[in-house]
Amino acid sequence: MNGSSVFKSQKLLKVSVQHDGELLRSVSIHGDFFLYPEDAIGELEKSLRGIALERPALEAVVAAFSSKAQVFGFNAPDLASAILIAAGKEQKPA
Amino acid sequence: MKLLKTGFSDASFNMGIDEALMKTCQEPVLRLYGWKPSAVSIGYFQGLEEEVDLEACKRHGVDVVRRVTGGGAVYHADELTYSFVTREFDENILASYKDICAGILLGLKRIGVDGSFAPLNDLIVDGKKFSGNAQTRRGGVLLQHGTILLSVDVDRMFDLLKVPSEKMKGKLISDIKQRVIGIGKSFDQTAQAVVDGFEEHHGMNFEPLELSDEQMQMARTFAEKYRSDEWLRMR
Secondary structure, eight states: OOOEEEEEEEEEEEEEEEEEEEBBBEEEEEESSEEEEGGGHHHHHHTTTTSSSSHHHHHHHHHHHTSSSSEEEEOOOHHHHHHHHHHTTSOOOO | OOEEEEEEEEEEHHHHHHHHHHHHHSOEEEEEESSSSEEEOOOOTTHHHHHHHHHHHHHHHEEEEEOSSSSSSSESSSEEEEEEEESSSOOSHHHHHHHHHHHHHHHHHHHTTOOEETTTTTEEEEEEEEEEEEEEEEEEEEEEEEEEEESSHHHHHHBBBOOGGGGGGGHHHHHHHHHHOOOOOOOHHHHHHHHHHHHHHHHHHOOOOOOHHHHHHHHHHHHHHSSHHHHHHHO
């Protein structure tokens, strides 16, 4: 299944996902955020593949990544929200 | 500290020069430039098709380029653009933005624009944004580039950029008109003010710089990358 979401964090996150209802098959993370080094975005997307569509699991992966790269514009809970909304597991905040 | 004025160039060559300066950086260089034709640049992490109305850009003769830096989509028209490359910078990203922007703010104050830094990467005056800035760090070199809006054409900007919902377009345009402002000075006056501000902030005078043959060749080669579909449609 495919899905996408636009999530307003400090910057705007635009996320597209492929999933099977339980696991994240792939994710593409776009937006006007900053990440140093920039090339590491591929590593983040790769490390999220196969992760359970559950908030603690997603946040743990993003938090681990954030210790290796500097991210400005979103945090682990916000990216987890964007992914879960894209996968239809959470509702977009009103 | 060197000062490089490269005049007006197309988007790919502008980005090519910035990357060439980064690759060859020995000492700090401030570059001042403009865009001809006008252009839309998107941030490194943005989706091209998500952000830019490519047909509209083509119709209006506007270049489209992906930057090497993050941040949002920018319509480059009546503005002064700067880039600053240096090997000496604060490891703290917020502090380095603030330090580089301090020179700009000092200079603009001299011409009556009493702006301030709005973290992470904006400059504002009277609560309205007049400058967006973005930086990258590669190979021990920091590149920060940014715009100083002289005037703003929000309607044209929204012709060129995609909006999340056509229904909301009117409100979005009216919001942006309230939040963004041009400083109302000329390109040359603003350029001189930025030079003066950097000199005051760093306590030293600039020496003029011309691009070497090697840097020109590098800039042309990098420009080909920026022109390529592979780079433009990377995300």
